[in-house]
Every structure is written in C-alpha cells, then in structure tokens.
Amino acid sequence: MLALKAENISKQYRLGQVGTGTLSHDLNRFWHQVRGKEDPYLKIGEANDRSTKGISDYVWSLQDINFEIEQGDAVGIIGRNGAGKSTLLKLLSKVTKPTTGKIYTNGRIASLLEVGTGFHPEMTGRENVFLNGAILGMTRKEITRKFDEIVDFSGVERYIDTPVKRYSSGMYVRLAFAVAAHLESEILIVDEVLAVGDAEFQKKCLGKMGDVTKGEGRTVLFVSHNITAIKELCNTGILLDKGKLINYGDVNKCIIEYQKNSDVKFSYNSKIDKENFENEKIKVNSYKTEPINGDIIDIRSGILVTVSFTSKLESINLDLSFMLKNSQDLTVMSTGLVLTENKDSQKGEFTVSFEIPPYTLNEDSYYFDLFWGINRSEIAYKTESFGFEVHGMKNQFGEIVKSPGVLFPKISHKFSYENNA
Incomplete structure (x- = not known):
C-alpha cells in the first residue's frame, strides 16, 4: 500500500522575493491561464547550483x-x-x-x-x-x-x-x-x-x-x-x-x-587535471588504482594503489601514512611506511605503491587520507581527495558475496617506494 507518491513535482523560487513574482508577473500568469496556455515563467530559471553566480532571478530548488x-x-x-x-x-x-x-x-x-x-x-x-x-x-x-x-x-x-x-x-x-x-x-x-x-x-x-x-x-x-x-x-x-x-x-x-558524486578524485594526473594537490613541501603528481587480478575492482580482485609525488624536502626522515574510509565515513583500514631513515631524504619525484589484498573490502565507495610526515611528528602534507569504488559480485545463487572484512590488515610489507630520477 502506498503511503506517499510524488508525481513530477518541481519547486521554483525567485531570488530576493517572497513568493515567485511581482504583481505584473501574477497578472501575466493569470492571462496565460485564462487563455489555456502554460505559465510562461516555468520555461525560465536555473538549477540550484550555489557554486555559480547565474544569470536568472528564478531558481529551481526541485525539478x-x-x-x-x-x-x-x-x-x-x-x-x-x-x-x-x-x-x-x-x-x-x-x-x-x-x-x-x-x-x-x-x-x-x-x-x-x-x-x-x-x-x-x-x-x-x-x-x-x-x-x-x-x-x-x-x-x-x-x-x-x-x-x-x-x-x-x-x-x-x-x-x-x-x-x-x-x-x-x-x-x-x-x-x-x-x-x-x-x-x-x-x-x-x-x-x-x-x-x-x-x-x-x-x-x-x-x-x-x-x-x-x-x-x-x-x-x-x-x-x-x-x-x-x-x-x-x-x-x-x-x-x-x-x-x-x-x-x-x-x-x-x-x-x-x-x-561518487562528492569531491573525491577516482584518478588524478596533474598534467591533465586543473586541480593542484601541493604545498611548499609535497606535490602530488598522479594517483591511480587498478585491480591486481581481473579487469575490474571487486572484492576478489585486490587493489593496487599508486601515488606519484614530488618531494621538496631533503635531509629529513620522510614517512607516509594511509587511512581508508568507506562511504559512511568509517575508517576501515590504516597502514604506513617510513620512506627514508637516517635523515637521508632527497628532493625529487617518487612513486609509492601498495596492495590491498583480495577479500578485504566489500562493495562500497571508498576514499582515503594520505599523510606525509617529517620525523614522525610534523605533518608535511595531507590530502583526502582520492578514492575508488569496489564493485559487488554475486555467487551462483545470486547472493551478494561478502568479504570477511579484515580490520586494519597489516599490509605495510606490500609497499614499494622508488625514486623516479
């Protein structure tokens, strides 16, 4: 039994006004209605995008x-x-x-x-x-x-x-x-x-x-x-x-x-994308994820995460921490790696890659924080703009397969780190 039904509902507002128009607008609407014609103001207006200034006083809050x-x-x-x-x-x-x-x-x-x-x-x-x-x-x-x-x-x-x-x-x-x-x-x-x-x-x-x-x-x-x-x-x-x-x-x-529709980047290349992820110490050049096995990322494929970055730091100990969150903003995985020891870091372009093992993550959309640290105390740079999607898969009975869900798996040994010079 239906409790509620919405049928082609839209709501239009006029910016800076109570209601949707002036007396002249109301008379214009009435004149069109008398003649059996459509409200002329339904043909104008813009989507409710707060990030743009817009050119119309009429805004569609719902369409x-x-x-x-x-x-x-x-x-x-x-x-x-x-x-x-x-x-x-x-x-x-x-x-x-x-x-x-x-x-x-x-x-x-x-x-x-x-x-x-x-x-x-x-x-x-x-x-x-x-x-x-x-x-x-x-x-x-x-x-x-x-x-x-x-x-x-x-x-x-x-x-x-x-x-x-x-x-x-x-x-x-x-x-x-x-x-x-x-x-x-x-x-x-x-x-x-x-x-x-x-x-x-x-x-x-x-x-x-x-x-x-x-x-x-x-x-x-x-x-x-x-x-x-x-x-x-x-x-x-x-x-x-x-x-x-x-x-x-x-x-x-x-x-x-x-x-997926949030500001999370599912891939990134600084030479193509307009956004820049950097400060005076670290610059992210590219980010990508790919399945270790198969053609798509699902719960059985495993995931290879690769991040290329430029370090502008030298003669310090540089480390990288990774904290993965799901679509509910819950942390499901955390790991890290000391990139350089004995204060021997150098300026240059580097690539860090690590693997998330198969049957670790369920179907969901994920994003993560990356922390570049100095001497395990100071944060050199942090970004939370990258993510990926894990597709679902079904068994022979048509049921969604669930992974065991390893909490905070120890995957540090899966890290690789190289100087691109």
Whole structure:
C-alpha cells in the first residue's frame, strides 16, 4: 500500500522575493491561464547550483521529482547542502505548495522540520507539549494520554514547568522530537534532528525511529548528513543533487552514488587535471588504482594503489601514512611506511605503491587520507581527495558475496617506494 507518491513535482523560487513574482508577473500568469496556455515563467530559471553566480532571478530548488513510498518504508534522503532535501520535506509536509506536479498522501503526517517549530518561548514545556501536539493534529485527550511518555522520553521532566525560552537547544529538540515521535501518525518526517543533541539523545532518537518503522509499521522520511544513521535506519534511499533526483531505491546504492558524486578524485594526473594537490613541501603528481587480478575492482580482485609525488624536502626522515574510509565515513583500514631513515631524504619525484589484498573490502565507495610526515611528528602534507569504488559480485545463487572484512590488515610489507630520477 502506498503511503506517499510524488508525481513530477518541481519547486521554483525567485531570488530576493517572497513568493515567485511581482504583481505584473501574477497578472501575466493569470492571462496565460485564462487563455489555456502554460505559465510562461516555468520555461525560465536555473538549477540550484550555489557554486555559480547565474544569470536568472528564478531558481529551481526541485525539478521533476518522481517516486513512490510504500507504507512502512524507512526512507533516507541524502545529498549535499542545497540539493533540495529540506524543500522536498516541506512539500511533502504541505508547508508549501509545489510549483508543478502533485503529491498524494495516505494517512496523517507528523513533521519535525526545524528545532522547536511551533514552540512559544514564554510558555512552559508542559504548555508547549499541548500546543505543539495540537499543531501536529493530536487531540487534547490523546496528548493527555501520552503526556507522561513524552516527558519521560524527552528527559526534561525537571524543567517541564519552566518557560522553554530558558531551555538549551538540546532540551528544545528533545521535547520537540518527543512530541512528534509519539503522534500516532502514519507518516513521520524528520529533518536533521540528529544535528542537535548529545550522543545519548541521538542514539535514543534512532532507537525510537527504528521502533516506529519496524515495530509499528509506520513510514519514516529521514534527512541527515549522518550516513551511518541513514544506513542503520533506512531500507530505501533518495539521492538529490542540485534539485534533481539522481538515484532512488536501495539505500546502499544511493550512499555509494552520493560518495561518487562528492569531491573525491577516482584518478588524478596533474598534467591533465586543473586541480593542484601541493604545498611548499609535497606535490602530488598522479594517483591511480587498478585491480591486481581481473579487469575490474571487486572484492576478489585486490587493489593496487599508486601515488606519484614530488618531494621538496631533503635531509629529513620522510614517512607516509594511509587511512581508508568507506562511504559512511568509517575508517576501515590504516597502514604506513617510513620512506627514508637516517635523515637521508632527497628532493625529487617518487612513486609509492601498495596492495590491498583480495577479500578485504566489500562493495562500497571508498576514499582515503594520505599523510606525509617529517620525523614522525610534523605533518608535511595531507590530502583526502582520492578514492575508488569496489564493485559487488554475486555467487551462483545470486547472493551478494561478502568479504570477511579484515580490520586494519597489516599490509605495510606490500609497499614499494622508488625514486623516479
């Protein structure tokens, strides 16, 4: 059974204006509508790319978004800042209307879009529970029945009769989330609630949202930059970029695609690429990865990583450390090598290569930090701009093969280091 359906929804804003136009624009729209013609302003506007200045006052925050969400699904919405995630949640929550398209919902929606939305600072926590619950659509009887449970979950019982203007931001979000989470709605929409609050509260939120989806069969839409939380809680993903739907479906595929679309370089050659990775001590000339066995990098192939760099340092001890992270920003491997000893380093171009053994990494997108160190104390240069993708593979039964997952494998002996002079 469908809980939510988005059909060709788009949202247009006019920069510097409330709404999407002036009186003359509104009259122009009306005149086109009377004559049965399309809104002329739908043909103009640019994608929401914050990195460029643009030439139009009209911006498409979202464009042609289509998806269907089944009842009981936990959906993680991911994307970089400005991708349109919060705008999408506002449309689904009916806070604002889409410029084009339609949204179909089945059931009552509870939204937690901003910390303390609907709270009155002069009112006490107790009064705000009833006020916020009423705004979210709860009856007074329903709030009274759940009041003790809400207060207990929020952990602010001692201050429940204190005006919320004296609450910390953490107490604010605790109480606001507690009210929204205990509303008996079919659909719960949460935007970045884990951005505020301590580790204990974040864990409590995740547990509650897990209970809501798995135990109570309710639908949850969850926006967060915490990719680990997205993967733990959600079974479906929506990936947005510059207002467009890039991927929709399996949450793991969306996370991998999100990592691929970030600023990570999957190959690099300073003679071709415009970006420069260097400082006054180290310059990275090239970076590449290739399978040790086979034609593509998968869990059984193993990976050869090669980095060419120019050292501008001499008469010091130079070392290189490597720290590998997955798409959830979790460190899965770390190793290092002393490149020179006895303070005999020389200026010049060098190549470092090392192998990651087969059956070490699972299907995912990875990136790593490289640290060039001086005398094992000072960092000469660090870059975290390089990465690679490990493709999945299936066995004869069509199941995804998983590697044993060796944590921090000892691969230092696989390093090779040579002077290119």
